[in-house]
Structure formats: C-alpha cells, structure tokens
Amino acid sequence: MEPAAESRIADSENRMHALTDKLQVSAGKNDSPRVQGGNERCGSQVDIEAVSYLYRPPSGREVLALDNVSLQVRPREFIALLGPSGCGKSTLLYLIGGFLPTVHGTIRIDGKPVAGPGPDRGVVFQHFALFPWKTVRDNVLYGLEKLCVPRKEREDRAQAFIDLVGLSGFENSYPSQLSGGMKQRTAIARTLAIDPEILLMDEPFGALDAQTRGLMQSELLRIWQKSPKTVIFVTHDVQEAVYLAERVVVMSARPGRVKAVVDTSSFDHSEPHIFRSKPFVEKVDEIWDLVRTEVLEAQKVRVP
C-alpha cells in the first residue's frame, strides 16, 4: 500500500465515528428497538437447527458437506466459523444467505425460516463479487437502487460509505483498475450501504496480501464496534477469528460438524498490542489445538 493511500485510510478512520453515527440516523435505525449495550442481546437472531447438507457434484457420488449442525447467533454478535478448507463453513454461510436450499434441518432468521436471499443479510465474498462493468460508485449504488432509496439520499449514502472505506477519489474507477484491498473495500461499502441486519462474510480477506489484510481487519472491527451488526465471518485463519470474533465456532473436517464453540470476548479487542498480549496468544493456542487435528484429518481425506 502506498503511503498516500495509507494516510487516506487513517484519515477515513478518523472520520468514521462521525460518519457511522450520521448514517445510522439517516437510515432510520434510531427508530428500531435495538438499543446499544449487552443486556437485551438475549434470544437468537440466527437459529440454525440440525442442518445437514448433501452436496451433489456434477459427476461422482454425493458428499455430506454438513452433518447435523446447530448454532444460535445472538443479535449484534460477531461470530467466526473456523475450520479447514472443505469443512463446509462456506456452505453453511450460503445456506444462511439463502443461496442454497436448506433441505435437512431449519435455519431461522428472527424466527422466520430462510426462503431465499434478501437485503436483510448482506454478503461479502472472498473474491469481492463486484460488478466489473460498474464503477465504484455504481457498485455501491446498486443495492440502494434495488431498495428504492430516493435518488438524492442514495447518492449521499453511497458517497458516505465510499468515504468511510477510504476510497474517496476512486468513485469513477472500475474494479479492474483497483488493487485487491480497494476492491474489497468497495464490496464492504456496497454491503454496508444497504444497512443489513446481518453481515455474512465469506473469507473476505483471504485473497489479500498480509499487510492489507491486517489493515482491513482492524477497520472492520472498528466499523463493527461503532455500528454493531450481527456478523457471521467465515475464515480458516485462527488469529483472524480470535481477533475479530466474540465467539469462534470450530468446525470439524468433512463432514462439517460443530466441534467446539469458544468464547473470545473476554479481552479488549481494540488494544493496540493485542497480538502480543498473553490472553490473546493463549486463546489462539487453545483454538489452534482444536483446529490442528481437523486440518490433519482433512488432509488424510485428500490423500488416500
């Protein structure tokens, strides 16, 4: 990342606080009964009950990708789904998103079974999934158009979120002209702009270089702390999971099951030297031990 871009991002972080507050008001979120704080976070917003998923490849035998997975996610909780590749964590996310049909078991959002994709669940994909024929601005505007937000308001909102992710000046760029980090910023701005209740993130920083990833992680955490949403974050990176999430769901190798749910909310995530702090390192070690056996298991499956 160039120094200029970095200072722009730092700058955007400073502006973020004011912005997110303003945006929440403009979105009418202050009318909602969701109050800041921890007490009313009882009950679950996403209720996954005994979900199994059979994956039918175009040729060959069908594979059990998820086996009897149950999980409750509370409102405004940041939860990470962690596991080796192929453990079905992305599949679970797609089921919650309504992209794949839930045949075995049920997934309820606010008590209602998932019937398909919808703007209540915003998605950020690993490979950004930006419309390559649209500029940064038009990408961010897309969801707002679908929601029939009045023109003036949607333009203001789009600009505010472009500013929020530090892409001011790149509004008219096409995705092909952006770096990986900038593309993912655009994708995040696009998803946040429609103000979904739930944010589904599928290894969103997996395709980025280490420096950009670190920067994006802290930005995401900052955005979430300022304007908490329910986040379900898929990753195979233990550190990332412990750093971002309040609870880490460790999944087993194929077929995917919930192996353990580890609470990671006990330390201060915004501490600057968190990666070297003892509680953090211990938590990472604890979870690594859980994951390690699964990674070995996953590799055994691959090499017959």
Add this chain to the structure above:
Amino acid sequence: MRKAVVRYLPLVLLALLWEALSRTGVVSTLALPPLSGVLAAWFRLLKTGDLWANGAASLYRAAAGLALAIVLGGALGIAMAWWRPVNLLLSPFVEIFYPVPKSALIPVTALWLGFGDGSKILLIFLGCMIPVTLAAFNGARGTDQALVWSARSMGASRLRTLWDVVVPSALPELLNGIRTALALSFVLLVSSELIVARSGLGYIIGFLGAGGVYDAMFAVILTVAFLGFVADRIYQLVMRKVLRWQE
C-alpha cells in the same frame, strides 16, 4: 495519422504492384484491369448512381438480417443458458444447424420469399444467428455465481438478475460473436445476391462480370471489401467503448 500510413503501406505497395503488372502486360488486362482503370470505372458507377442504389439495397439487407440475428440470437442464447428446459428444447436444433453451410440455404430462402429483400434478410438472419446464439450462450454460462448471489442478496429478483448480471457478464463474448456474424453477413449477402437477385452489390458484380466489364466489376468488389473493412473498424471502436471497464 502517420502510424496509419505506415500500417497500411503494404496495401499501397500492392496497389502499385497491381498497376505495374497490368500496365506492363505481365498480366493480361482481361484478367486484371489496371487499378487506375478500376478507379475510373468506380467514379463512373458513382456518377450514374448504380453504386448508390445497389449499395443501399445491400446495406439494408445486411443491417436488417444482422439486427434480427443479434436481437433474437442474443435473447435465445441467454435464455438457453438461464433456463434448462429452453436449453434442452433448442440445443439439438442449434447443434444440427451449426455445421450446415448457410449458403446452401440460398435456393431455399429464394423459394420461400422470392428474389427480393426478404430472402436475403432471412438468409443473413439464419446464418448470423448461430454465432450470436452460441456466443451469448457461452458468455451467459460463464457468469460468476457470486455476482448473481450478490445481486440477489441486495434485493434483485431472479428475472432482474438476468438483465442486471447475466447480460452484462455475457457481453464480452457476445460482442465477439457479433463481430463474427458481421463478417459472415457480408459473405452471405454477396453470395445470395450473386445467385438470386435483381439489385445489390453482389448482383452487379455478377452482372458486370457476365457482361465482360471487368474494370467496373473489380470496382464493385473493392467497394464491398472496403465496406466490410469500415464496418469492422467501426464495430471494433464501439466494442472497445462498450467494454471500456475491462481494461
């Protein structure tokens, strides 16, 4: 400008060689009238209005056939990629029709629609539809699943996604298919006019050739070549403009 001059220099050399071969008698002027004579004939055709009238008739046929092929072929290809039943129903026809040399249909379209514009438009439409359909189909099939999901999760309906995501995803390939169709339309135009027509550039090529007016015949052939070249250049410019997001 200078780049263009350098680029087309080989053509200038060919023109000079043509003139020289014909003038010095190395090649008989019956087989190859000198280029200067061809150009003179071209101006004559222009002045009598023959070139205008026949050129307009030809361009109308090509444009109409091609436009139909683009609209219907594009819609068909995308529908085949999007709805499985449509694909199952239509792909056998596409597969059977694909290898048929479309010029073999010239007598058929003449039988159905006579010697006028209709038979040429139908032939060009049928011939050009296949490359457009296949390109649209392949382009639409290559649509990134995540883009469709992305649009759906932002509130777009399934049908809306077709227009918002699948069509633009198919566009690069579709536009290349249309370029193939554009070239094909000239082939089918001239060959059908040569065989069954009472007007058009292909018709006067045949007419002038049969009458032994070779310099004028070459003039019309060069006109067709030039029109094809210009059409392709313009098309490429438009295509680059439409796909400017690709870089």
